[in-house]
Amino acid sequence: MTTIHDISGFQVFSGSEIEPPATIEMFAPDTLSADSQTPLRLTVKNDLPTEISSVIVTDLIPPGLVALDVQAASAEPQNLRIVDGGDVGQLVVVKLDNLPAGAEANIFVTLAAAADAPDGTQ
Numbered sequence: 001m002t003t004i005h006d007i008s009g010f011q012v013f014s015g016s017e018i019e020p021p022a023t024i025e026m027f028a029p030d031t032l033s034a035d036s037q038t039p040l041r042l043t044v045k046n047d048l049p050t051e052i053s054s055v056i057v058t059d060l061i062p063p064g065l066v067a068l069d070v071q072a073a074s075a076e077p078q079n080l081r082i083v084d085g086g087d088v089g090q091l092v093v094v095k096l097d098n099l100p101a102g103a104e105a106n107i108f109v110t111l112a113a114a115a116d117a118p119d120g121t122q
């Protein structure tokens with residue numbers, strides 16, 4: 001049995017497993033050619049019977065790919081960021097604020113191959 005305690009916004013649990021309150025699925029094409037752009041879709045689902053507040057989604061875009069744009073209908077434009085992480089890539093950050101019970105939010109990131117990415121990079 002898993003017991004969850006809410007302490008000032010942090011959750012502490014005991015037990016062998018915990019089911020996350022939200023799930024994130026990623027959808028993207030298998031390949032990307034050097035002269036094109038491709039969409040990456042992240043779908044965040046709230047599986048709880050209650051709203052989740054202060055939802056922040058991050059995705060590290062590895063070297064070899066370049067995040068050109070990020071969009072989410074459920075986020076204000078000022079809550080969509082692409083942060084340059086130098087040698088480790090880029091970090092896409094999206095603050096969704098609240099996610100109602102049973103709801104899902106889609107985040108779309110437009111990706112391109114980096115100019116210096118060698119052919120065949122995975």
